[in-house]
Amino acid sequence: MLSFTPTDEQQMLVDTIMKFAAAEVRPHAHDADEEDAFPPEIIQKGWELGILPASIPEAYGGFGEHSAITNVLAAEALAWGDLALALAVMMPATVANPVHFSGTEEQKQNILPQIAAAERLPYFSAALLEAGISFDPNAPRTTATRENDHYLISGEKCYVPFAPEAQMLLVYARDSETGKVDGYLIERGAEGLDILQREKLMGIRALPTYRVRLNNVRVGAACKLGGEAGTRYQRILSHSRTALAALAVGVARAAYEYARDYAKTRVQFGVPIAQKQSIAFMLAEMAIEVDAARLLTWEAAWKLDTDDNGDYTAESYHAKEYAAKAALFVTDCAVQVLGGHGYIREHPVERWLRNARGFAAFEGLAIV
């Protein structure tokens, strides 16, 4: 039945995350950005919220059912706290969810219980993006070449979170014969797998991401996500785009709320600047864009939840593109509302603007 109200259970989860985001994440976000790292105990606390285990069925060691809707609600709330922290906390899902959607029974049994039962944040990370001005997820340069019962994987990936710590990487590569893109589960320390330098990015600075080189990394055929049937790559990309859309909404909402509250207290010409139409109208547009982006995101998530078979490429693409643009628009407006103060790093809005810009480049960094 048509409704825009989350379930009570979902609302409780969102309230819990928002409380954590406000009380634990926000106070550290500024320093984390300056120091290029979040305090590990904060990431750990985020993991202990149990969002991912609640999304893994009992049969695989979790205690819930997967729901993209629940996950986008959670993602927005986490990103409202801080995007880098959200990406760190959600990192294990970039392996767990693809395994859940597309893994063989054996892969699910091997990997999901480990992640679901992990008391400490489990370092499972994914590698999709590649350096360049135009990355095409359907034509990565990284290749997988079949040789008898194994694959040789070669290429270079970028934006791989926590690569040095990762006990497993899900690397996406193009089959050098068929061109099909699949995921490959690669264990830590595989020969030919080199973790290169940490990257220096415009935003999400508190999230450590790395370049990763694969030089004929040899993996058994059973390590291909989905086995011989291959990976449901389009579906995974849709879950990823929907996740990124939700994160973008979280960033946008943070900036909108901050600018709104600032404008109501900042007095110029004898009145709060929010009482000037030029500012009030900007804030109204921001509110509309945040809501619109959220609705597109929810719709994509709802479609993914409702039908397990479709790819929903158009829906998730629309959601991600819209939310990415909305986040950039809203964070830019927020900087503008704060004027000179917005440009100063003491206020969070310039950080949110830097973070929001990233969504144009991001792909695969989160999966709901």
Next chain:
Amino acid sequence: MAISFEIPERVLQEREMLKSVAENIMRPESRYLDEHEHQRPHSFIKAMWYVLRDQQAKALQKLTNGEDKPKREGPGITYVRMIVLAEQLSWGDVGQYLCMPAPLLAGSAIEAVGTKEQKLRFLKRFAEGEPKWGAMAMTEPGAGSDTSAIQTTATFDPETNEWILNGEKIFCTNGKLALEESDGIVVVWATVDRNAGRAGMKPFVVEAGTPGVKIGKVEIKHGIRASDTAAIVLDNARIPAENLLGSPEVIQREGTAGFKGAMATFDASRPMVAASAIGVGRAALEFLKEKLAEHGIQIPYGVPYHQLSAVQRDVLEMEMQLKAAWLLTLRAASMLDHGLHNSLEASMAKVKAGKVVTQVTQKAVELLGTMGYSREWLVEKWMRDGKINDIYEGTGQINLLIVARRILGYTSRELQ
């Protein structure tokens, strides 16, 4: 509750029926009616009247029997049905859609503030006989967005137990259809005290044939030419006391219940206008995509920005914007069905949809080149038609102001 975007099956079936009306009855008449302003879409009116008349009869029967409240628990589908209808028929032709023989905005006002007795009395005519129209007259030469500045007066004559209305209303959609071409009704907003501002505003039902009520100028317009936009002159028009709409709170002199009633009407009508805008936008976008496909241009999803042509980017943007506007509209309507207060969301939807239809239709004309600009195709008409949605039921700016006041918690005095 759980988040769901599922449109009820019944509504989807109805939409199929409306689509067929749009394709087979409205579209073939579109160009002719645009070029022959003020002629009536007779086929459409006929096709809709019998359906709407039966629906109205059933609704009134329920009201009489005291079954107007849904028996089952949970939300209704009234408003979702309405926006789906508005969207689909506006996809057909928004000018003709506006000529739908129904209580329309008069109905919204009666629903919002009328008593049961008034509902039965004023809506009965829409359940029988020949086609009839309802309309609402708010705007005056000196009162556009500032509705509280209306000058039309209502004076009570205790001797005859009548209200005497005096003043001039303009831009009344379907005013002529309601008062001259059918036995319809117009809800006229007038003030019982010019100095009282909003507190003085009350809604009066003026019936066709009332002496002292005359249709003035019928406007010549940029678009929606099939729809009449009329001036109404009220010259000592006498109407029965019982034609003042509302419960005692609305009727009493003090208090702004009357004004609030007008605003409650907007809560329901703004999502309708937004949906109508989206219908026009979708018509233009679908047509554009068809023509592009004929020229071998497809719209891909999920490919990098660098691999998209400027035209493909434009189309993707149009699709996203229309969807955003639709989802905001769906939410605003669904909230009413759930019995939730939706003034903020209704205005959000109206702002977005008005802007989007303007951009989408203008872009469609642009991308179709000399043919887009040609009157051989309907795209240029849709651009002219679409623009009205950014203007009536509150301009984009007024609705943005409402959004701003709501999100900031400001009164109309604090944020002007």
